[in-house]
Amino acid sequence: MPWIEECIILKIIYYCHTGKYGALAAAGLHLNLIHENISYEELVSFFNKYDCPTLTPSFIGNDTQGVSVYALGTLKESKLINKIVTSFKTTFCTDGSPLLMIDALPHVKSPLNIILPLLSLNWFNKLGDILLPYLVWQNISVISSQVYNHELDYQYLIMDNSGDEKGWINCLR
Amino acid sequence: MALLLKFIIRREIGMNIVYHCFGGAHSSVTAAAIHLGWLSPNKLPSKEDLTKIPYFDWQTKKDHGIFRFMGKDEFGNKVFFIGRRYLRHDFETLVYGLAKMYGVDSKEILLINTMPYINWMMILGGYLSRRHGIVKIGRPIVIKGVQHSFFRYVALVERVKKFFI
Numbered sequence: 215m216p217w218i219e220e221c222i223i224l225k226i227i228y229y230c231h232t233g234k235y236g237a238l239a240a241a242g243l244h245l246n247l248i249h250e251n252i253s254y255e256e257l258v259s260f261f262n263k264y265d266c267p268t269l270t271p272s273f274i275g276n277d278t279q280g281v282s283v284y285a286l287g288t289l290k291e292s293k294l295i296n297k298i299v300t301s302f303k304t305t306f307c308t309d310g311s312p313l314l315m316i317d318a319l320p321h322v323k324s325p326l327n328i329i330l331p332l333l334s335l336n337w338f339n340k341l342g343d344i345l346l347p348y349l350v351w352q353n354i355s356v357i358s359s360q361v362y363n364h365e366l367d368y369q370y371l372i373m374d375n376s377g378d379e380k381g382w383i384n385c386l387r
Numbered sequence: 388m389a390l391l392l393k394f395i396i397r398r399e400i401g402m403n404i405v406y407h408c409f410g411g412a413h414s415s416v417t418a419a420a421i422h423l424g425w426l427s428p429n430k431l432p433s434k435e436d437l438t439k440i441p442y443f444d445w446q447t448k449k450d451h452g453i454f455r456f457m458g459k460d461e462f463g464n465k466v467f468f469i470g471r472r473y474l475r476h477d478f479e480t481l482v483y484g485l486a487k488m489y490g491v492d493s494k495e496i497l498l499i500n501t502m503p504y505i506n507w508m509m510i511l512g513g514y515l516s517r518r519h520g521i522v523k524i525g526r527p528i529v530i531k532g533v534q535h536s537f538f539r540y541v542a543l544v545e546r547v548k549k550f551f552i
Contacts, residue, residue, distance in 0.1 A: 225488075267480075268477075268480075269477050269480045269481045269484065270480060270481070270484035271484050271485060271487075271488045273488070284488065290473065291472060291473065291474060294451055294452045294471070294472055294474070295452070295474075295481065296452075297451070297452030297453060298452045298454075298469075298471065298478070298481060298482075299481075299485060301452060301453045301454045301469075302454065302482065302485045302489075303485075303489070305403075305454040305456070305467070306403060306454075306486070306489070306491055306496065307489045307491065309489070309490075
């Protein structure tokens with residue numbers, strides 16, 4: 215199976231539409247820097263450690279398999295940004311390293327749903343910076359399951375042909 | 388010496404010039420076509436001249452966010468266009484951030500915003516043609532709009548060629 219070698223994911227970008235918080239939490243969960251049962255204060259101190267400007271991919275770390283994990287915060291147009299990132303890679307990058315874009319918050323619980331559309335308003339940013347860490351903390355299980363699901367996908371993609379049937383079935387699913 | 392060498396190498400490899408606007412259907416495509424010499428800078432283009440340009444009045448919402456290659460200019464630079472909707476300056480931040488992430492020299496990518504020369508006819512015509520698919524009404528309006536701003540796009544492209552390339 216020579217194609218499996220080409221499927222190795224070298225870069226993962228977690229993106230969200232909360233400015234930075236959702237993507238940072240997902241990257242932290244991926245790299246085991248934080249865990250699902252983290253307290254609110256611990257999560258806030260984790261966010262404060264990283265300067266992650268909006269719309270700038272920020273390198274958070276490498277995982278145990280050498281995959282580079284990035285966080286990309288957006289406030290609006292997250293689907294469009296996903297397309298731009300993918301198109302940029304295929305158009306301007308010649309290294310051929312695969313890229314996986316993962317939405318950190320595809321399904322969020324209220325009241326984050328109500329708050330997020332307001333983020334594109336500049337006056338809301340300061341209030342958003344206070345509310346969002348808390349709301350992301352409330353949604354940490356959603357983010358965690360998203361990270362876990364995608365981690366399974368790419369684990370199956372990068373594993374060698376060891377004859378693990380379950381792995382191959384998931385890979386082909 | 389090193390600077391001269393770098394300049395020569397850049398001239399040899401060429402830059403990536405990206406014209407960007409809201410939908411990537413009219414203003415950025417027109418500017419890219421002028422850059423590539425497909426439209427004469429001295430003559431107002433006719434309806435036929437404009438509709439002959441590849442991708443003119445073609446992109447819809449699903450095509451936004453994709454870098455489209457138009458061609459290579461006389462210096463060997465690759466010319467692209469893209470529709471980036473409301474991102475404006477955020478688009479530039481994102482692209483240069485991605486360039487840094489991938490180790491691409493940000494000086495190799497030149498982003499040109501064509502939105503300042505948009506007029507109301509291009510907005511109305513583009514909205515009817517691209518958003519609602521009413522091409523019969525929208526396209527003639529947008530063509531009038533492009534013709535109205537055409538020499539502004541010529542001046543923009545001339546500035547790009549003079550100062551950046």
